[in-house]
Amino acid sequence: MKPDILLVEPLMPVIEAALDANYRLHRLYRADDAREIEAALPRIRAVVTGGGSGLSNDWISRLPALGVIAINGVGTDKVDLKFARSRNIDVTTTPGILTEDVADIGVALMLALLRRVTEGDRFVRAGRWPQTGFPLGRSPRGKRVGILGLGQIGKAFGRRAEAFGMQVGYWNRSLVPDCAWKSFGSAAALAAESDVLVACIAATAATQNIVDAEVLRALGSDGILVNISRGNVVDETALLEALNDGVIGGAGLDVFVDEPNIRPAFCNAPNTVLMPHQGSATYETRLAMGELVVANVGAYFAGSTPPTTVN
Ligand code: 8YV
Known part of the structure:
Protein backbone atom coordinates (compact mmCIF):
# COMPACT_ATOMS: atom_id res chain seq x y z
CA MET A 1 0.00 0.00 0.00
CA GLY A 96 18.47 28.86 -3.31
CA ILE A 97 15.90 28.16 -6.00
CA LEU A 98 13.52 31.07 -5.49
CA THR A 99 16.03 33.82 -4.64
CA GLU A 100 16.12 35.57 -8.01
CA ASP A 101 12.36 35.46 -8.62
CA VAL A 102 11.55 36.93 -5.21
CA ALA A 103 14.07 39.74 -5.83
CA ASP A 104 12.41 40.33 -9.22
CA ILE A 105 9.01 40.82 -7.60
CA GLY A 106 10.62 43.34 -5.25
CA VAL A 107 11.97 45.28 -8.23
CA ALA A 108 8.60 45.04 -9.99
CA LEU A 109 6.86 46.54 -6.94
CA MET A 110 9.50 49.27 -6.60
CA LEU A 111 9.29 50.28 -10.26
CA ALA A 112 5.49 50.03 -10.26
CA LEU A 113 5.46 52.68 -7.54
CA LEU A 114 8.27 54.92 -8.80
CA ARG A 115 6.95 54.87 -12.39
CA ARG A 116 3.25 54.71 -11.47
CA VAL A 117 2.65 51.54 -13.51
CA THR A 118 -0.56 50.29 -11.90
CA GLU A 119 -1.84 53.85 -11.58
CA GLY A 120 -1.19 54.37 -15.31
CA ASP A 121 -2.97 51.14 -16.13
CA ARG A 122 -6.06 52.26 -14.22
CA PHE A 123 -5.86 55.70 -15.88
CA VAL A 124 -5.78 54.29 -19.42
CA ARG A 125 -8.54 51.74 -18.79
CA ALA A 126 -10.77 54.42 -17.27
CA GLY A 127 -10.54 56.36 -20.57
CA ARG A 128 -8.94 59.36 -18.87
CA TRP A 129 -5.93 59.66 -21.22
CA PRO A 130 -7.60 61.89 -23.86
CA GLN A 131 -8.94 64.20 -21.17
CA THR A 132 -6.11 64.91 -18.79
CA GLY A 133 -2.38 64.60 -18.17
CA PHE A 134 -0.73 61.91 -16.10
CA PRO A 135 1.63 62.84 -13.22
CA LEU A 136 5.38 62.37 -13.61
CA GLY A 137 7.00 59.39 -11.97
CA ARG A 138 10.37 59.24 -10.27
CA SER A 139 13.58 57.69 -11.53
CA PRO A 140 15.35 55.00 -9.52
CA ARG A 141 18.73 56.31 -10.73
CA GLY A 142 20.70 57.95 -7.95
CA LYS A 143 18.15 56.97 -5.30
CA ARG A 144 19.14 55.12 -2.14
CA VAL A 145 17.79 51.67 -1.47
CA GLY A 146 17.89 50.24 2.04
CA ILE A 147 17.76 46.48 2.37
CA LEU A 148 16.43 45.13 5.62
CA GLY A 149 17.93 41.65 5.99
CA LEU A 150 20.87 40.93 3.72
CA GLY A 151 20.44 37.20 3.08
CA GLN A 152 20.36 35.64 -0.36
CA ILE A 153 17.20 37.51 -1.42
CA GLY A 154 18.43 40.81 -0.02
CA LYS A 155 21.72 40.45 -1.91
CA ALA A 156 19.87 39.58 -5.13
CA PHE A 157 17.75 42.71 -4.70
CA GLY A 158 20.88 44.79 -4.07
CA ARG A 159 22.51 43.54 -7.30
CA ARG A 160 19.42 44.57 -9.24
CA ALA A 161 19.28 47.96 -7.52
CA GLU A 162 22.91 48.61 -8.48
CA ALA A 163 22.05 47.85 -12.10
CA PHE A 164 19.41 50.59 -11.87
CA GLY A 165 22.07 53.04 -10.67
CA MET A 166 20.89 53.04 -7.06
CA GLN A 167 23.06 53.32 -3.94
CA VAL A 168 22.67 50.29 -1.69
CA GLY A 169 22.70 50.21 2.10
CA TYR A 170 21.56 47.50 4.48
CA TRP A 171 20.77 46.49 8.00
CA ASN A 172 21.45 42.94 9.01
CA ARG A 173 21.48 41.10 12.33
CA SER A 174 25.21 40.56 11.87
CA LEU A 175 27.77 42.29 9.67
CA VAL A 176 27.91 40.65 6.25
CA PRO A 177 31.50 39.74 5.27
CA ASP A 178 32.90 40.83 1.90
CA CYS A 179 30.09 43.29 1.29
CA ALA A 180 30.88 46.73 -0.07
CA TRP A 181 27.41 48.11 0.63
CA LYS A 182 27.01 50.48 3.57
CA SER A 183 25.87 48.84 6.79
CA PHE A 184 23.56 50.71 9.21
CA GLY A 185 23.14 50.21 12.96
CA SER A 186 19.36 49.87 13.07
CA ALA A 187 16.30 49.60 10.86
CA ALA A 188 15.39 53.22 11.66
CA ALA A 189 18.91 54.46 10.81
CA LEU A 190 18.72 52.62 7.49
CA ALA A 191 15.23 53.96 6.73
CA ALA A 192 16.38 57.53 7.45
CA GLU A 193 19.02 57.19 4.70
CA SER A 194 16.78 55.36 2.19
CA ASP A 195 14.40 56.40 -0.57
CA VAL A 196 13.22 52.83 -0.94
CA LEU A 197 13.21 50.44 2.02
CA VAL A 198 12.95 46.77 1.06
CA ALA A 199 12.09 44.15 3.68
CA CYS A 200 13.87 40.89 2.78
CA ILE A 201 14.32 39.75 6.35
CA ALA A 202 13.41 36.33 7.78
CA ALA A 203 10.40 36.39 10.10
CA THR A 204 11.39 35.52 13.66
CA ALA A 205 10.23 36.64 17.09
CA ALA A 206 13.02 39.26 16.96
CA THR A 207 11.98 40.71 13.59
CA GLN A 208 8.23 40.90 14.21
CA ASN A 209 7.05 44.48 13.49
CA ILE A 210 10.64 45.57 12.86
CA VAL A 211 9.17 48.05 10.39
CA ASP A 212 7.22 50.06 12.95
CA ALA A 213 5.90 53.63 13.18
CA GLU A 214 9.38 54.97 13.99
CA VAL A 215 10.97 53.29 10.96
CA LEU A 216 8.16 54.57 8.72
CA ARG A 217 8.60 58.12 10.03
CA ALA A 218 12.33 57.82 9.33
CA LEU A 219 11.62 56.64 5.77
CA GLY A 220 9.69 59.85 5.21
CA SER A 221 7.00 61.27 2.99
CA ASP A 222 8.78 60.50 -0.30
CA GLY A 223 9.94 57.08 0.86
CA ILE A 224 8.64 53.80 -0.46
CA LEU A 225 8.36 50.55 1.47
CA VAL A 226 8.57 47.22 -0.37
CA ASN A 227 7.85 44.00 1.53
CA ILE A 228 8.83 40.67 -0.04
CA SER A 229 9.50 38.74 3.18
CA ARG A 230 6.58 38.13 5.55
CA GLY A 231 3.65 40.30 6.53
CA ASN A 232 4.46 40.30 10.22
CA VAL A 233 7.84 42.02 9.86
CA VAL A 234 5.74 45.16 9.26
CA ASP A 235 3.37 46.69 11.81
CA GLU A 236 0.37 46.82 9.48
CA THR A 237 -1.59 49.25 11.67
CA ALA A 238 1.32 51.68 11.63
CA LEU A 239 1.78 51.16 7.88
CA LEU A 240 -1.87 51.91 7.06
CA GLU A 241 -1.70 55.05 9.19
CA ALA A 242 1.55 56.10 7.54
CA LEU A 243 0.10 55.60 4.04
CA ASN A 244 -3.15 57.40 4.79
CA ASP A 245 -1.45 60.31 6.58
CA GLY A 246 1.30 60.76 3.97
CA VAL A 247 4.01 59.81 6.47
CA ILE A 248 5.51 57.63 3.71
CA GLY A 249 5.09 57.96 -0.05
CA GLY A 250 3.87 54.47 -0.91
CA ALA A 251 4.14 50.74 -0.38
CA GLY A 252 4.54 47.69 -2.58
CA LEU A 253 3.43 44.59 -0.71
CA ASP A 254 3.66 40.96 -1.76
CA VAL A 255 3.00 39.63 1.75
CA PHE A 256 0.52 40.36 4.53
CA VAL A 257 -0.08 39.31 8.11
CA ASP A 258 -3.32 37.44 7.55
CA GLU A 259 -3.00 35.99 4.07
CA PRO A 260 -5.12 35.64 2.04
CA ASN A 261 -7.60 37.64 4.13
CA ILE A 262 -5.75 40.94 4.08
CA ARG A 263 -7.01 44.00 5.91
CA PRO A 264 -9.56 45.63 3.57
CA ALA A 265 -8.01 49.04 4.37
CA PHE A 266 -5.03 48.13 2.15
CA CYS A 267 -7.32 48.24 -0.90
CA ASN A 268 -8.15 51.90 -0.24
CA ALA A 269 -4.74 53.07 0.94
CA PRO A 270 -3.09 55.60 -1.39
CA ASN A 271 -0.02 54.72 -3.49
CA THR A 272 -0.04 51.03 -2.79
CA VAL A 273 0.62 48.13 -5.12
CA LEU A 274 -0.60 44.81 -3.79
CA MET A 275 0.33 41.29 -4.90
CA PRO A 276 -1.09 37.97 -3.65
CA HIS A 277 2.25 36.52 -2.38
CA GLN A 278 3.74 35.77 -5.79
CA GLY A 279 7.47 36.11 -5.07
CA SER A 280 8.39 32.56 -6.02
CA ALA A 281 5.40 32.01 -8.27
CA THR A 282 6.91 31.45 -11.69
CA TYR A 283 6.51 28.28 -13.71
C1 8YV B 1 5.85 30.49 -1.44
C2 8YV B 1 7.24 31.37 0.54
O1 8YV B 1 4.90 31.38 -1.94
O2 8YV B 1 9.42 30.48 0.30
C3 8YV B 1 8.54 30.86 1.06
O3 8YV B 1 8.70 30.82 2.29
O4 8YV B 1 6.45 31.87 1.26
C4 8YV B 1 6.97 31.31 -0.92
O5 8YV B 1 8.03 30.92 -1.67
C5 8YV B 1 5.21 29.47 -0.62
O6 8YV B 1 6.08 28.67 0.05
C6 8YV B 1 4.24 28.62 -1.43
O7 8YV B 1 3.18 28.50 -0.65
Whole structure:
Protein backbone atom coordinates (compact mmCIF):
# COMPACT_ATOMS: atom_id res chain seq x y z
CA MET A 1 0.00 0.00 0.00
CA LYS A 2 1.24 3.51 -0.84
CA PRO A 3 2.32 5.66 2.14
CA ASP A 4 -0.01 8.51 3.09
CA ILE A 5 0.92 12.15 2.56
CA LEU A 6 -0.98 15.26 3.61
CA LEU A 7 -0.84 18.12 1.10
CA VAL A 8 -1.66 21.46 2.71
CA GLU A 9 -1.58 23.67 -0.42
CA PRO A 10 -1.99 22.81 -4.08
CA LEU A 11 1.22 22.26 -6.07
CA MET A 12 1.77 22.33 -9.83
CA PRO A 13 -0.21 19.49 -11.46
CA VAL A 14 3.01 17.84 -12.69
CA ILE A 15 4.39 17.82 -9.13
CA GLU A 16 1.15 16.50 -7.65
CA ALA A 17 1.22 13.79 -10.34
CA ALA A 18 4.77 12.83 -9.32
CA LEU A 19 3.62 12.51 -5.69
CA ASP A 20 0.41 10.71 -6.71
CA ALA A 21 2.48 8.05 -8.47
CA ASN A 22 4.15 6.92 -5.24
CA TYR A 23 1.93 8.08 -2.38
CA ARG A 24 -1.67 8.37 -1.32
CA LEU A 25 -2.26 12.12 -1.33
CA HIS A 26 -4.75 13.71 1.05
CA ARG A 27 -5.52 17.27 0.00
CA LEU A 28 -6.23 19.47 3.01
CA TYR A 29 -7.37 22.36 0.78
CA ARG A 30 -10.28 20.32 -0.60
CA ALA A 31 -13.25 20.61 1.73
CA ASP A 32 -14.80 17.37 0.45
CA ASP A 33 -11.70 15.38 1.52
CA ALA A 34 -12.13 16.32 5.20
CA ARG A 35 -13.68 13.04 6.42
CA GLU A 36 -11.25 10.88 4.51
CA ILE A 37 -8.34 12.93 5.94
CA GLU A 38 -9.66 12.52 9.49
CA ALA A 39 -9.59 8.74 9.04
CA ALA A 40 -6.07 8.82 7.53
CA LEU A 41 -4.46 10.98 10.27
CA PRO A 42 -2.82 8.06 12.14
CA ARG A 43 -1.20 6.83 8.89
CA ILE A 44 0.17 10.12 7.56
CA ARG A 45 3.97 10.04 7.51
CA ALA A 46 4.73 13.14 5.44
CA VAL A 47 3.24 16.62 5.13
CA VAL A 48 3.91 18.87 2.14
CA THR A 49 3.12 22.51 2.86
CA GLY A 50 3.94 26.07 1.76
CA GLY A 51 6.21 28.54 3.50
CA GLY A 52 3.24 30.78 4.23
CA SER A 53 1.06 27.92 5.53
CA GLY A 54 3.55 25.81 7.47
CA LEU A 55 2.12 23.34 9.96
CA SER A 56 0.95 24.20 13.48
CA ASN A 57 2.00 22.25 16.57
CA ASP A 58 -1.65 21.24 16.96
CA TRP A 59 -1.52 19.61 13.56
CA ILE A 60 1.84 17.97 14.30
CA SER A 61 0.34 16.53 17.49
CA ARG A 62 -2.52 15.01 15.52
CA LEU A 63 -0.11 13.08 13.29
CA PRO A 64 1.58 10.37 15.39
CA ALA A 65 3.33 8.73 12.40
CA LEU A 66 4.68 11.98 10.94
CA GLY A 67 8.38 11.85 9.96
CA VAL A 68 8.89 14.72 7.54
CA ILE A 69 7.43 18.17 6.87
CA ALA A 70 8.50 19.22 3.38
CA ILE A 71 8.09 22.98 2.91
CA ASN A 72 7.66 24.13 -0.67
CA GLY A 73 9.50 27.36 0.10
CA VAL A 74 12.27 28.81 2.26
CA GLY A 75 10.37 30.36 5.17
CA THR A 76 10.38 28.21 8.30
CA ASP A 77 8.51 30.72 10.46
CA LYS A 78 5.25 28.74 10.35
CA VAL A 79 6.77 25.50 11.63
CA ASP A 80 8.15 25.05 15.15
CA LEU A 81 11.50 23.49 14.19
CA LYS A 82 12.43 22.52 17.75
CA PHE A 83 9.06 20.92 18.43
CA ALA A 84 9.35 18.98 15.17
CA ARG A 85 12.86 17.80 16.11
CA SER A 86 11.67 16.74 19.55
CA ARG A 87 9.30 14.37 17.73
CA ASN A 88 12.02 13.21 15.36
CA ILE A 89 10.42 14.97 12.41
CA ASP A 90 12.66 16.29 9.64
CA VAL A 91 11.72 19.70 8.25
CA THR A 92 12.93 20.49 4.73
CA THR A 93 12.88 23.64 2.58
CA THR A 94 13.79 24.58 -1.00
CA PRO A 95 16.81 26.86 -0.53
CA GLY A 96 18.47 28.86 -3.31
CA ILE A 97 15.90 28.16 -6.00
CA LEU A 98 13.52 31.07 -5.49
CA THR A 99 16.03 33.82 -4.64
CA GLU A 100 16.12 35.57 -8.01
CA ASP A 101 12.36 35.46 -8.62
CA VAL A 102 11.55 36.93 -5.21
CA ALA A 103 14.07 39.74 -5.83
CA ASP A 104 12.41 40.33 -9.22
CA ILE A 105 9.01 40.82 -7.60
CA GLY A 106 10.62 43.34 -5.25
CA VAL A 107 11.97 45.28 -8.23
CA ALA A 108 8.60 45.04 -9.99
CA LEU A 109 6.86 46.54 -6.94
CA MET A 110 9.50 49.27 -6.60
CA LEU A 111 9.29 50.28 -10.26
CA ALA A 112 5.49 50.03 -10.26
CA LEU A 113 5.46 52.68 -7.54
CA LEU A 114 8.27 54.92 -8.80
CA ARG A 115 6.95 54.87 -12.39
CA ARG A 116 3.25 54.71 -11.47
CA VAL A 117 2.65 51.54 -13.51
CA THR A 118 -0.56 50.29 -11.90
CA GLU A 119 -1.84 53.85 -11.58
CA GLY A 120 -1.19 54.37 -15.31
CA ASP A 121 -2.97 51.14 -16.13
CA ARG A 122 -6.06 52.26 -14.22
CA PHE A 123 -5.86 55.70 -15.88
CA VAL A 124 -5.78 54.29 -19.42
CA ARG A 125 -8.54 51.74 -18.79
CA ALA A 126 -10.77 54.42 -17.27
CA GLY A 127 -10.54 56.36 -20.57
CA ARG A 128 -8.94 59.36 -18.87
CA TRP A 129 -5.93 59.66 -21.22
CA PRO A 130 -7.60 61.89 -23.86
CA GLN A 131 -8.94 64.20 -21.17
CA THR A 132 -6.11 64.91 -18.79
CA GLY A 133 -2.38 64.60 -18.17
CA PHE A 134 -0.73 61.91 -16.10
CA PRO A 135 1.63 62.84 -13.22
CA LEU A 136 5.38 62.37 -13.61
CA GLY A 137 7.00 59.39 -11.97
CA ARG A 138 10.37 59.24 -10.27
CA SER A 139 13.58 57.69 -11.53
CA PRO A 140 15.35 55.00 -9.52
CA ARG A 141 18.73 56.31 -10.73
CA GLY A 142 20.70 57.95 -7.95
CA LYS A 143 18.15 56.97 -5.30
CA ARG A 144 19.14 55.12 -2.14
CA VAL A 145 17.79 51.67 -1.47
CA GLY A 146 17.89 50.24 2.04
CA ILE A 147 17.76 46.48 2.37
CA LEU A 148 16.43 45.13 5.62
CA GLY A 149 17.93 41.65 5.99
CA LEU A 150 20.87 40.93 3.72
CA GLY A 151 20.44 37.20 3.08
CA GLN A 152 20.36 35.64 -0.36
CA ILE A 153 17.20 37.51 -1.42
CA GLY A 154 18.43 40.81 -0.02
CA LYS A 155 21.72 40.45 -1.91
CA ALA A 156 19.87 39.58 -5.13
CA PHE A 157 17.75 42.71 -4.70
CA GLY A 158 20.88 44.79 -4.07
CA ARG A 159 22.51 43.54 -7.30
CA ARG A 160 19.42 44.57 -9.24
CA ALA A 161 19.28 47.96 -7.52
CA GLU A 162 22.91 48.61 -8.48
CA ALA A 163 22.05 47.85 -12.10
CA PHE A 164 19.41 50.59 -11.87
CA GLY A 165 22.07 53.04 -10.67
CA MET A 166 20.89 53.04 -7.06
CA GLN A 167 23.06 53.32 -3.94
CA VAL A 168 22.67 50.29 -1.69
CA GLY A 169 22.70 50.21 2.10
CA TYR A 170 21.56 47.50 4.48
CA TRP A 171 20.77 46.49 8.00
CA ASN A 172 21.45 42.94 9.01
CA ARG A 173 21.48 41.10 12.33
CA SER A 174 25.21 40.56 11.87
CA LEU A 175 27.77 42.29 9.67
CA VAL A 176 27.91 40.65 6.25
CA PRO A 177 31.50 39.74 5.27
CA ASP A 178 32.90 40.83 1.90
CA CYS A 179 30.09 43.29 1.29
CA ALA A 180 30.88 46.73 -0.07
CA TRP A 181 27.41 48.11 0.63
CA LYS A 182 27.01 50.48 3.57
CA SER A 183 25.87 48.84 6.79
CA PHE A 184 23.56 50.71 9.21
CA GLY A 185 23.14 50.21 12.96
CA SER A 186 19.36 49.87 13.07
CA ALA A 187 16.30 49.60 10.86
CA ALA A 188 15.39 53.22 11.66
CA ALA A 189 18.91 54.46 10.81
CA LEU A 190 18.72 52.62 7.49
CA ALA A 191 15.23 53.96 6.73
CA ALA A 192 16.38 57.53 7.45
CA GLU A 193 19.02 57.19 4.70
CA SER A 194 16.78 55.36 2.19
CA ASP A 195 14.40 56.40 -0.57
CA VAL A 196 13.22 52.83 -0.94
CA LEU A 197 13.21 50.44 2.02
CA VAL A 198 12.95 46.77 1.06
CA ALA A 199 12.09 44.15 3.68
CA CYS A 200 13.87 40.89 2.78
CA ILE A 201 14.32 39.75 6.35
CA ALA A 202 13.41 36.33 7.78
CA ALA A 203 10.40 36.39 10.10
CA THR A 204 11.39 35.52 13.66
CA ALA A 205 10.23 36.64 17.09
CA ALA A 206 13.02 39.26 16.96
CA THR A 207 11.98 40.71 13.59
CA GLN A 208 8.23 40.90 14.21
CA ASN A 209 7.05 44.48 13.49
CA ILE A 210 10.64 45.57 12.86
CA VAL A 211 9.17 48.05 10.39
CA ASP A 212 7.22 50.06 12.95
CA ALA A 213 5.90 53.63 13.18
CA GLU A 214 9.38 54.97 13.99
CA VAL A 215 10.97 53.29 10.96
CA LEU A 216 8.16 54.57 8.72
CA ARG A 217 8.60 58.12 10.03
CA ALA A 218 12.33 57.82 9.33
CA LEU A 219 11.62 56.64 5.77
CA GLY A 220 9.69 59.85 5.21
CA SER A 221 7.00 61.27 2.99
CA ASP A 222 8.78 60.50 -0.30
CA GLY A 223 9.94 57.08 0.86
CA ILE A 224 8.64 53.80 -0.46
CA LEU A 225 8.36 50.55 1.47
CA VAL A 226 8.57 47.22 -0.37
CA ASN A 227 7.85 44.00 1.53
CA ILE A 228 8.83 40.67 -0.04
CA SER A 229 9.50 38.74 3.18
CA ARG A 230 6.58 38.13 5.55
CA GLY A 231 3.65 40.30 6.53
CA ASN A 232 4.46 40.30 10.22
CA VAL A 233 7.84 42.02 9.86
CA VAL A 234 5.74 45.16 9.26
CA ASP A 235 3.37 46.69 11.81
CA GLU A 236 0.37 46.82 9.48
CA THR A 237 -1.59 49.25 11.67
CA ALA A 238 1.32 51.68 11.63
CA LEU A 239 1.78 51.16 7.88
CA LEU A 240 -1.87 51.91 7.06
CA GLU A 241 -1.70 55.05 9.19
CA ALA A 242 1.55 56.10 7.54
CA LEU A 243 0.10 55.60 4.04
CA ASN A 244 -3.15 57.40 4.79
CA ASP A 245 -1.45 60.31 6.58
CA GLY A 246 1.30 60.76 3.97
CA VAL A 247 4.01 59.81 6.47
CA ILE A 248 5.51 57.63 3.71
CA GLY A 249 5.09 57.96 -0.05
CA GLY A 250 3.87 54.47 -0.91
CA ALA A 251 4.14 50.74 -0.38
CA GLY A 252 4.54 47.69 -2.58
CA LEU A 253 3.43 44.59 -0.71
CA ASP A 254 3.66 40.96 -1.76
CA VAL A 255 3.00 39.63 1.75
CA PHE A 256 0.52 40.36 4.53
CA VAL A 257 -0.08 39.31 8.11
CA ASP A 258 -3.32 37.44 7.55
CA GLU A 259 -3.00 35.99 4.07
CA PRO A 260 -5.12 35.64 2.04
CA ASN A 261 -7.60 37.64 4.13
CA ILE A 262 -5.75 40.94 4.08
CA ARG A 263 -7.01 44.00 5.91
CA PRO A 264 -9.56 45.63 3.57
CA ALA A 265 -8.01 49.04 4.37
CA PHE A 266 -5.03 48.13 2.15
CA CYS A 267 -7.32 48.24 -0.90
CA ASN A 268 -8.15 51.90 -0.24
CA ALA A 269 -4.74 53.07 0.94
CA PRO A 270 -3.09 55.60 -1.39
CA ASN A 271 -0.02 54.72 -3.49
CA THR A 272 -0.04 51.03 -2.79
CA VAL A 273 0.62 48.13 -5.12
CA LEU A 274 -0.60 44.81 -3.79
CA MET A 275 0.33 41.29 -4.90
CA PRO A 276 -1.09 37.97 -3.65
CA HIS A 277 2.25 36.52 -2.38
CA GLN A 278 3.74 35.77 -5.79
CA GLY A 279 7.47 36.11 -5.07
CA SER A 280 8.39 32.56 -6.02
CA ALA A 281 5.40 32.01 -8.27
CA THR A 282 6.91 31.45 -11.69
CA TYR A 283 6.51 28.28 -13.71
CA GLU A 284 10.26 27.63 -13.72
CA THR A 285 10.86 28.22 -10.03
CA ARG A 286 7.78 26.42 -8.76
CA LEU A 287 8.73 23.43 -10.92
CA ALA A 288 12.25 23.31 -9.47
CA MET A 289 10.90 23.83 -5.93
CA GLY A 290 8.36 21.04 -6.45
CA GLU A 291 11.04 18.67 -7.75
CA LEU A 292 13.11 19.31 -4.62
CA VAL A 293 10.05 18.67 -2.44
CA VAL A 294 9.53 15.34 -4.23
CA ALA A 295 13.24 14.51 -3.73
CA ASN A 296 13.07 15.35 -0.01
CA VAL A 297 9.96 13.24 0.54
CA GLY A 298 11.48 10.42 -1.54
CA ALA A 299 14.68 10.47 0.52
CA TYR A 300 12.71 10.28 3.74
CA PHE A 301 10.74 7.24 2.58
CA ALA A 302 13.99 5.66 1.33
CA GLY A 303 15.28 5.87 4.90
CA SER A 304 17.90 8.60 4.39
CA THR A 305 18.09 12.19 5.61
CA PRO A 306 16.29 14.44 3.11
CA PRO A 307 18.86 16.57 1.21
CA THR A 308 17.68 19.99 2.39
CA THR A 309 16.70 19.28 5.99
CA VAL A 310 16.91 22.43 8.12
CA ASN A 311 16.35 21.10 11.65
C1 8YV B 1 5.85 30.49 -1.44
C2 8YV B 1 7.24 31.37 0.54
O1 8YV B 1 4.90 31.38 -1.94
O2 8YV B 1 9.42 30.48 0.30
C3 8YV B 1 8.54 30.86 1.06
O3 8YV B 1 8.70 30.82 2.29
O4 8YV B 1 6.45 31.87 1.26
C4 8YV B 1 6.97 31.31 -0.92
O5 8YV B 1 8.03 30.92 -1.67
C5 8YV B 1 5.21 29.47 -0.62
O6 8YV B 1 6.08 28.67 0.05
C6 8YV B 1 4.24 28.62 -1.43
O7 8YV B 1 3.18 28.50 -0.65
